[in-house]
Amino acid sequence: MPEYAVLMYHPRPGEGEPTDRAPHDAYARSMETSGELVFARGLADPRQARSLRADGSTEGPYLESAEAVVGVYVVEAPDLDAAVAIASRNPILRQGGGVEVRPVG
DSSP states (O other): OOEEEEEEEESSSTTSSSOHHHHHHHHHHHHHHHTTTEEEEEOOOOOOEEETTTEEEEEEESSSOEEEEEEEEEEEEEEHHHHHHHTTTOOOGTTOOOEEEEOOO
């Protein structure tokens, strides 16, 4: 079955990321039970990132943005629409953030 990355974004990188993990834990458990979940991890504070380019490295995330990626799920779904339906249940959407769904591979 095709796999899709669900990238979780938060609008205030490094400050005020969702601290209530319970909804995210419940979401992950529901996807495990249904067989949709392949992989899930939260990411450390984006200020701890280092971006590499051919001409050197920079501290912090590469993109200058009002949002930062704070976690990723990989889900199995028959098609993109089904993956979007899975992602639409992500608690980050009710915590001020957003998601991006992208085919893997």
